[in-house]
Amino acid sequence: SSRASVFRLDITKQDDIDAAFELVKEKTQVLHGLVNNAGIAVISYIDWTSMESYRQIMDVNFFGHVGMTKKFLPLLIAKRDSRVVNICSAAGYIATPAMSAYSASKYALESFSDCLRREMVPWGLRVSIIEPGFMRTPMLQDDGKSFSRIWDNLSRDAKDRWGEEFVKAKLNFVINGSLVKKAEDPMKVVRALQHAIMSSTPHIRYRPGIQSAYVSFPMSTLPAWLTDWILRKLRGSNHIPVGISKQHHD
Incomplete structure (x- = not known):
């Protein structure tokens, strides 16, 4: 569209956020929606x-979104019924092995979004969270x-603790695991995003897809021992x- 403006933005750099704000402010004094979607x-x-x-994952997935939200908040609250939509994840309410950095950043974004919604x-100001699987x-x-x-960049000590056979099995799960094989159509997220921005009654939370709504979320409500x-x-x-075979026993 000729009405669209495109510009580069690194949300981990405050100078980039400030420049983006000035570009938007030149065109409008009010903003209907902000979508925080960057993630690694x-x-x-x-x-x-x-x-x-x-630190890198927290910078992109959490601090960058906080910085964008704080900077654009004056334009968003210049009118009623504006929107902030934060793209979170099922990893923001259920933490799984080998996902600690990502989950921590998404848990943080979930909490920030809840605080923002209640303060606003x-x-x-409407605040929605999208939690895909x-x-x-x-x-x-x-x-x-x-x-x-x-794995290739790990120290020899770390490799000796975990072992090649363990890593091969886990790599096979990462590539061929049932949850990965059943990865879903990202258009489900797009439709949730569209509703959050355009609907007169946006939801607080969207869980697009079967994995998020019917697997991960129900599992997160169970007792911790059962989820484990x-x-x-x-x-x-x-x-x-x-390395477990080499552990000391009292």
Whole structure:
């Protein structure tokens, strides 16, 4: 559309956020909607994940969205019934192995969104959260490569703790696991986003897709011990790290 404006924006850089705000403010003094959609992920066990990776994922998936929201808030509350839509994830309410950095960032965004919604009630600002499960996107397609790359870069001590057989089994799950094979059409997320922005009655939460609505969310409401047991069954527990055989016993 000739009415659309496109510009580069790195939400981890305040200067970029400030520049984007000025571009928008030149065109309008009010803003109907802000969609926070940027996101990155790695599949990596805590023992494997560098502090740099944790910080990078939090910068993009959480702090960047907080920075965008705070900067554009004056334009959003300049009129009633404006919208903020945060693209979160099923990982924001159920934490699974090898997803600690991603889940932590999404849990944080969930909490921020709830606080924002409750604070903005007097202003009439609507805040919606979209929580998809696995979707057929480039991010999902790259998981196997990134998993292998992280393993290859581990120290010898870490590799000795986990072992090649364990990693091969988990890599096979990452690439061929049932949840990944059943990844869903991302248009389900688009339709939820469209409703959140355009409907006169936007939902507080959207769980597009079968995985999010009928698998992950119900599982998150169960007792923690039962959720742990189900996740072990879903992910397979036949392969264990080689280092376990070397543990000391009192």
